[in-house]
Every structure is written in C-alpha cells, then in structure tokens.
Amino acid sequence: xxxxxxxxxxxxxxxxxxxxxxxxxxxxxxxxxxxxxxxxxxxxxxxxxxxxxxxxxxxxxxxxxxxxxxxxxxxxxxxxxxxxxxxxxxxxxxxxxxxxxxxxxxxxxxxxxxxxxxxxxxxxxxxxxxxxxxxxxxxxxxxxxxxxxxxxxxxxxxxxxxxxxxxxxxxxxxxxxxxxxxxxxxxxxxxxxxxxxxxxxxxxxxxxxxxxxxxxxxxxxxxxxxxxxxxxxxxxxxxxxxxxxxxxxx
Amino acid sequence: xxxxxxxxxxxxxxxxxxxxxxxxxxxxxxxxxxxxxxxxxxxxxxxxxxxxxxxxxxxxxxxxxxxxxxxxxxxxxxxxxxxxxxxxxxxxxxxxxxxxxxxxxxxxxxxxxxxxxxxxxxxxxxxxxxxxxxxxxxxxxxxxxxxxxxxxxxxxxxxxxxxxxxxxxxxxxxxxxxxxxxxxxxxxxxxxxxxxxxxxxxxxxxxxxxxxxxxxxxxxxxxxxxxxxxxxxxxxxxxxxxxxxxxxxxxxxxxx
Numbered sequence: 421x422x423x424x425x426x427x428x429x430x431x432x433x434x435x436x437x438x439x440x441x442x443x444x445x446x447x448x449x450x451x452x453x454x455x456x457x458x459x460x461x462x463x464x465x466x467x468x469x470x471x472x473x474x475x476x477x478x479x480x481x482x483x484x485x486x487x488x489x490x491x492x493x494x495x496x497x498x499x500x501x502x503x504x505x506x507x508x509x510x511x512x513x514x515x516x517x518x519x520x521x522x523x524x525x526x527x528x529x530x531x532x533x534x535x536x537x538x539x540x541x542x543x544x545x546x547x548x549x550x551x552x553x554x555x556x557x558x559x560x561x562x563x564x565x566x567x568x569x570x571x572x573x574x575x576x577x578x579x580x581x582x583x584x585x586x587x588x589x590x591x592x593x594x595x596x597x598x599x600x601x602x603x604x605x606x607x608x609x610x611x612x613x614x615x616x617x618x619x620x621x622x623x624x625x626x627x628x629x630x631x632x633x634x635x636x637x638x639x640x641x642x643x644x645x646x647x648x649x650x651x652x653x654x655x656x657x658x659x660x661x662x663x664x665x666x667x668x669x670x
Numbered sequence: 671x672x673x674x675x676x677x678x679x680x681x682x683x684x685x686x687x688x689x690x691x692x693x694x695x696x697x698x699x700x701x702x703x704x705x706x707x708x709x710x711x712x713x714x715x716x717x718x719x720x721x722x723x724x725x726x727x728x729x730x731x732x733x734x735x736x737x738x739x740x741x742x743x744x745x746x747x748x749x750x751x752x753x754x755x756x757x758x759x760x761x762x763x764x765x766x767x768x769x770x771x772x773x774x775x776x777x778x779x780x781x782x783x784x785x786x787x788x789x790x791x792x793x794x795x796x797x798x799x800x801x802x803x804x805x806x807x808x809x810x811x812x813x814x815x816x817x818x819x820x821x822x823x824x825x826x827x828x829x830x831x832x833x834x835x836x837x838x839x840x841x842x843x844x845x846x847x848x849x850x851x852x853x854x855x856x857x858x859x860x861x862x863x864x865x866x867x868x869x870x871x872x873x874x875x876x877x878x879x880x881x882x883x884x885x886x887x888x889x890x891x892x893x894x895x896x897x898x899x900x901x902x903x904x905x906x907x908x909x910x911x912x913x914x915x916x917x918x919x920x921x922x923x924x925x926x
Contacts, residue, residue, distance in 0.1 A: 430763075430764060431764050433760065433761045433762070433763075433764050433765060434764050434765065434768065437765070454783055454784055455784075511682075512682075514682075515681075515682030515683060515686075516682060516686055519682070519683055519686060519897075520897075522855065522897065522900040522901040522903075522904045522905075523893070523896065523897040523900055523901075524855060524858040524859040524862055524896060524900050525859065526859045526860075526862045526863045526866070526874075527862055527873075527874075527877065527892065527893050527896040527897070528893065529863075529866065530866070530877050530878070530880065530881035530889050530892075531889055531890075531893060533881065534702070534703070534881070534884070534886055534889065535703060606771065606773075609773035610773050610774075610775055610856075610859065610860075612773075613773050613775050613776045614775050614859075614863040617775070617778065617779070617863070617867055618863070618866055618867055624776075625776070628776060628779050629779060632779035632782070632783065637783065640779060640780070641780065643776075644776045644777050644779070644780060647772070647773055647776035648768070648772040648773075648776065651771045651772045651773050652768055652771050652772065654771070655770075655771030656771075
C-alpha cells in the first residue's frame, strides 16, 4: 500500500502548485485574463488535442528538431573523432571550433532566415549549427580520454586504422557522446521554439505566438505546456535510451 | 616561445577572417548573402563611433547578467535548501525534474503578457532559463560534501549557519561554478531571443532591425559583436573560477 501511494506522494508538490494556480485565478487575485484558471487551460488543451489541424504543427516542430539534431550528430561525431585523431585537422579546425563555441547560437536566427527563408530549412540549419559544437566537443573529449592501453592492445592484435577508430576510439567515446547529445537535445528545443516564435508559418512556437497575438490565452498556455511536455518526454526517453546503450558498463 | 603562444593561437582566427574576406570576394555568394568581412568590420566601427554599439552591448549585458544574477541567488538558495532539508527536497525535486528539461523560452509570450515588453520580462525569462541549471548543480555540489567535514565541524561546535558558510558553500563551490558556467551562455541566448521578439534595443534589437530592413551587413556585424560579448562573458567567468578556486585541488598544476 505504501509503495502504491509513493508516486502520488512524490508528485504532490506539483498537484499543490496546480491547485494554487487554479485558486489564485478563480479567487481573482490575478485577472483571469493574465492567468486563465488551470481548468480552462486544460479544456483548451483538450480541444486542441482533438483538433486535427493542431497535429501538423506538432509534427512540423518534431520533424525540424529531429532532422537538425540527426545531421548534427553525424557531422559532430565525425568532426570530434577527426579533431582527436588527426593533428592536422586539430590544428586547422580546432581554433575555429573554439572561436565559434561561445557564440550564442540564437544570434544566427536572422542569418538562417536570410539564407534559407522562413520554412523548414532555416530551422533545421539553425538546430544543426547549435548542436554541432556540443556534440563535436564531447566526442573529442571522449576519444581523447580513451585508455591508450586499449588502443595499443587492439593495434597489437592486428586491428587496422579504421577498426581502431570505429571499434575502440568511437566505442570508448560513446558515454561522452551521449552526454553531449543530451546538451544538444536541450539546445534543439530552445532553438526550435525560439526560431518558430520569432518567424515561422507553422510549428508549436508559431502557434504560441499567434494565439498570444490573438489574445487567446488559454490556448497559448496550452501550447506552451505542450512544448513543456515534449521537452520532459524527450529527456526521459533519452535517459532510458542512454541507460540501455550503456548497460554494458554495469 | 611561451610569450608567442597567445599570438600563435590568434593565427587561425585571422585565417577565418581572411577566408571569409576571400570567399566573399570570389563572388560565389552574393554580397547580400555574405558581405565582405572588411565591410562588416567598417560597420562595426561606425556603430562603435556613433555610440550605438556600446549602448546595445550595455543593454544586453545588463539584462543577461541581471537575469543570471537573480537565478544565481535563487538557485543557490534552493539548491542548498534541498541538500539540507527533507521538506525542501520533497517539494522542489518534482518541480525541478519537470522544469529542468522544459524549453523555458516557450513561456516568453506568457512573461510578455504579465510583465510587458520592457526589461522586466527579458530579465525574468533569462532568470527562469538559468534557475534550474544552477539549482541542480548547487544541489549536487552540496549533497556531495564529504560527511567527515560536516561531522568534524559540528563536533567542534560550529552552528548551522557556520557549517553552511564555512563548510558546505566552499565545498560546493566548484560544482556551483560549473552550473554558472553552463547557465551564463543560456542567459545570453535567452536574452537575445527576448530582444529579437520584443524589440526594445540591445544587440538582439539591432539584429531584429537589420533583418527587418534586409540589411545583411548589419546582421553580420551584429553576429560578430554578439560573438565578442559571448566570448568575453565566458572567459570572464572562467577567470573568476580560477580566482575563486585558487585554494582548490583543480587549480594546482597536474603533476605525475
């Protein structure tokens, strides 16, 4: 019984906050205009979820995020491994990576728009740029941290150059790559929503903006909470995936 | 050689600028899509001379650092409270586990509704974006304090506040600073988005104007200016870390 109640007890604080929200809005402490009662927001959320025209926006956002992150993962891992493996690449590209690392990537939103317009390409390119360096740096650190003895043993057992890179250096760097990927996942959502809020013609950020501009605040809150739920779900899913991929570590 | 090193590390930066200039001059992309670096540099100089640049940097810096500072104050307090009190941990743990992965920028329009289009909403969204990162790192740092230090301090008669001030906070400092180092760039990213969406000046406001007037030279100038501000802030915090942790093992040269 106690164990059945445990999850309830764990999430009681969130329930209390929800009740507080409903209470101060219903009691008129703040205007229902600025903070619609939670029940109104939930009702608006439900009507969005059953509205077929809502889902294309969700899929547009998800597709952009997934595409940008996937390209960044592939290019970032290749870049990170090359930076760690080859002195020439490191000398050539290392300082460039260091130079672009501190640039707040949201500054590139207007640039991606003049390059690619307001559609999918600009968002995918922005997310790619934002995620590339966290993944490349994490991969670089991971490969650099691989135990030299493992490399020497593999080489002495006759592993070729390609096999050393793929089976030893890359595999050894997987925990670091996953850590970098988690940072990149958070960055994906931030850049996705920012660029959709700023200028777009579909997606959840676009919906938040247009409901806000149209003073349909319960719907606006519902869309913000959709993004929150997606961020939470993506992080949970990622943690499961990482734990499964790293199960061999024990 | 060691005095030449900083100069040597500047070489690739100069190479990037030279490549930019050369690539733009080659005319593969139009001047609109990629203006020459020299033209962009001239614009930055003009912005600087007119006082426009310093004003914008000042506004963005103020908003980002105010939001970051607010989050640092609240985040460190909540993180320490969570480490020290079961009740605080019970309350904040689910809040943090939901708040941490949430893209906080999705709440910007709500903040605009509540706080208007001025500084307040920009500072608030930057603070929200930083809060959970700082809280989590402080909590992990404070929970990880070696029990023996706590027992020793208590057995020597230290009060609760003395233990907090003299033992927990110094021992958690490296992890707290790590949180700061992750959060500060986030504060800058968020502030810029706020400025781009709401206007109201700052470097993000300049970018917004450049985009509206299809002024691509201004756009590139803005990006270079923002990159410089980002670099200065991040380097500044790394320097602060070295100063604050001069007593810590991580500051000692690695000997093998």
